[in-house]
Amino acid sequence: MKGPQDYLTETDGAVEAHIRARLSEAFPEDGFLGEETGGAPRDQVWVVDPIDGTANFARAIPHFCISIAFVAGGEVQLGGIVNPALDETYLARLGEGATRNGRPIHVSETTDITATSFEMGWSNRRPLASYVAAQSELFEAGSNVRRGASGALGLAYVADGRSDGYAELHMNPWDCLAGLLLVREAGGVTGPFLSADGLAQGGSVLAATPAVADILSRATTIPLLAGRDLLPESQSRAQSLRIA
Template structure:
C-alpha cells in the first residue's frame, strides 16, 4: 500500500481523499499491465488471461485500501462481487477491456462511494491519458483539478451522442434507439468504455450518452459527474439497482428530452421532476 496515505478521517472528505489516492495508485497497476501486454503482442486468445490478471490486481488493490481504512464499509466490484450496505464502494477495476486488449488507450477505472442509497463521491481515471475525473455531490465536477461543465450544444443538428451496446437487451431495441437519434440529426458513435463516455459528457466532449442496460459499477461515478457538471441524468437508483444494473442516460440539457424519447429512458425522478424545454 505504498501509494496510499496512512490515515483518512472517517467522513466524506476522508473518503474523497482515499478515493483519489487509490484510483491513481490502481491506475499505475493498470497502466503497467497495459504496457506489458503491448510488449507481449497482446491478442484475444491466450494473453486474454493477462487482462483478467490486471482486472483482478486492480480490484484487489482498491478493495484492500478501503478495507484497511474504512473496514465498516462494504465493497461491490465487477470482478469479485461483494455486498451492499448503507456505506458501499462500487468499483470497476478496468472499464473498456476490449480497448485494453487491443492496445487502444481508451480505458479507465471507476470508483463510486454510495451512502444511504445515494452516490456521494465519484472518480473515473484513464491512466493512459493521465486524466482523473472527480466529483462530490453538491461540489461540482473536475478534470485533473479544474472545473468542468457539459457542452452548450443547443440542438441535435450539432450533437454527438455516444451509445453503449449490451447483450442484455435485444439488438432491435438498440438499433431503434440509434435510428431515432440519427433521424433527429445527431452523430452517433461508440467508444467501448461506458464510464469514459459518461465522463466525456461531463466535460463536453460528447453531448449525451445512452445505454439500455449498464451495471452499476460502470455508470454510477459517471452519472454523478454529469449531474455535478450541469447535465441531466436518469434516476438510475429508481429505475435500476446496484446489484442488477439498469438503463442509463446522461445529456446536456438542450437535448436530454429528445434522447429520453428516443431511448425510452426516463429523466424525471419521482422525487424531483426535471423541467426542460422540448428538444
C-alpha cells in the same frame, strides 16, 4: 472471455484486488461491490470497476478507465474516473461540482440536434432491435452517434462537454455510478438508476446536456430523472420525513 464480447484480463483482477485492499485498510466498516469479486449492496458501499473498457485495454487502445463510486445514505456521494493512458482524473462530490485534473468541468452548451454528438453503449442484455431502433432515430434526427466501448468514460465525457449525451439500455452499477454523479455535478441531467434498483440489478442509463436530453430520452425510451436519484428505501425514509 466471461461471455460473448465480455473480456477479462489478469490486470482486471489485480487492479480490483489492490483497490479493495486499500479501501478495506482505510474504511474497514464500509462494504465493497466490485465487477470481478462481487459483494453486496450496503448502506455504505464502494462500487468499483477495475477496468471499464477491457476490450480496448486488451488491444492496447488507450480508451479505458478505473471507476470508483461511494454510495451512502441512498445516494452516490463520491465518484472518480481515471484514464491512466491519458493521465486524466475526473472527480465529483455530491453538491460540490466536478473536475478534471483539478479544474472545474461543465456539460456542453449544445442546443441544435444537428450539431450533437451522442454516444450509445451496447449491451447483450437487451434486444439488439431496441439498440438499432434508438440509433436510427438519433441519426434521423440529425445527430452523430458513436461508441467508444467504455461506458464510464462515455459518461465522463458528457460531464466534460466532449459529448452531448450518453445512453445504454443496460449497465451495471460499477460501470455508471461515478459517471452519473459527474454528469449531474457538471450541470447535466440523467435518468433514474438507484431508484430503479440499479445498485442491485443494474439498469438503463441516460446522461445528457439539458437542452437535448429529451431527444435522447425519446429515442431510447429511457425516462429522465425528475428529482434526486435515491435508493428506494431512502425515498421511503425521505417521504416519511416530509409527511412528519
